[in-house]
Amino acid sequence: MSLGEPITRTSAEVLKNAAGSASLSVLDARVADCYACPRLVAWREDVARIKRASFRDQEYWGRPIPGFGSEKPEIGILGLAPAAHGGNRTGRVFTGDRSGDVLIAALHRAGLANQPTSVAADDGLRLEHTRIFAAVRCAPPDNKPTPEERDTCAPWVHQELRLIRPTLRVVVALGAFAWAAWWPAVAAVYGTKAPVPRPKFGHGSEVRQEGVPILLGCFHVSQQNTFTGRLTPAMLDDVFGRAKSLAGLA
Numbered sequence: 316m317s318l319g320e321p322i323t324r325t326s327a328e329v330l331k332n333a334a335g336s337a338s339l340s341v342l343d344a345r346v347a348d349c350y351a352c353p354r355l356v357a358w359r360e361d362v363a364r365i366k367r368a369s370f371r372d373q374e375y376w377g378r379p380i381p382g383f384g385s386e387k388p389e390i391g392i393l394g395l396a397p398a399a400h401g402g403n404r405t406g407r408v409f410t411g412d413r414s415g416d417v418l419i420a421a422l423h424r425a426g427l428a429n430q431p432t433s434v435a436a437d438d439g440l441r442l443e444h445t446r447i448f449a450a451v452r453c454a455p456p457d458n459k460p461t462p463e464e465r466d467t468c469a470p471w472v473h474q475e476l477r478l479i480r481p482t483l484r485v486v487v488a489l490g491a492f493a494w495a496a497w498w499p500a501v502a503a504v505y506g507t508k509a510p511v512p513r514p515k516f517g518h519g520s521e522v523r524q525e526g527v528p529i530l531l532g533c534f535h536v537s538q539q540n541t542f543t544g545r546l547t548p549a550m551l552d553d554v555f556g557r558a559k560s561l562a563g564l565a
């Protein structure tokens with residue numbers, strides 16, 4: 316993955332190397348060479364070494380996960396962080412796990428993905444009008460990054476948002492963590508203050524601010540939500556139909 320880009324080892328270097336990334340390809344390469352969060356680096360590498368029994372013959376990616384999808388998206392999908400045996404294994408966000416199955420199937424139904432499955436980085440999946448990126452780029456233990464890790468990683472997603480700013484119209488926040496991660500981006504990327512008090516996360520909630528993409532809330536596509544019926548395929552269809560409409564694509 317590396318294009319001879321600098322290796323990032325501190326939060327100050329995250330800030331500097333993210334801000335200096337003039338294209339998505341440079342940003343992607345730099346993200347993949349980030350080692351700024353010691354706990355997450357140890358975890359992602361431990362998971363990659365120990366592996367899940369069913370994947371023991373596979374080589375895990377075991378590194379940070381760049382964004383994926385269109386380079387000129389109208390719709391952004393902001394997730395929490397990669398899954399230990401999903402993105403951390405396959406090297407692509409929402410790929411190789413049940414959450415990815417649910418999300419990509421919904422994007423396919425909405426006409427935003429060329430196929431309904433996401434199993435490996437070389438499986439031919441293409442997203443139309445859409446880019447997926449996570450607030451934290453390394454798989455965290457128990458899917459819970461610390462506030463410090465969230466803040467350390469933020470410059471990567473902020474720079475990604477700057478690079479796609481010309482076309483981006485709507486951001487779908489998957490879950491409360493992604494919703495909360497949006498507000499620092501409003502200030503850092505769009506130079507606008509977040510509303511006070513902060514709008515509460517809710518499935519289907521929308522926030523509009525002048526000069527800022529519309530924020531649309533969606534329950535996370537986690538197994539906890541999809542297995543229990545808290546989030547159904549019909550609910551996802553409504554969200555992505557709404558996102559397309561807000562983005563002028565429907």
Ligand code: SF4
Binds near residue numbers: 346
């Ligand atoms: S979580 Fe983000 S800042 Fe921390 S090591 Fe991973 S890519 Fe770097």
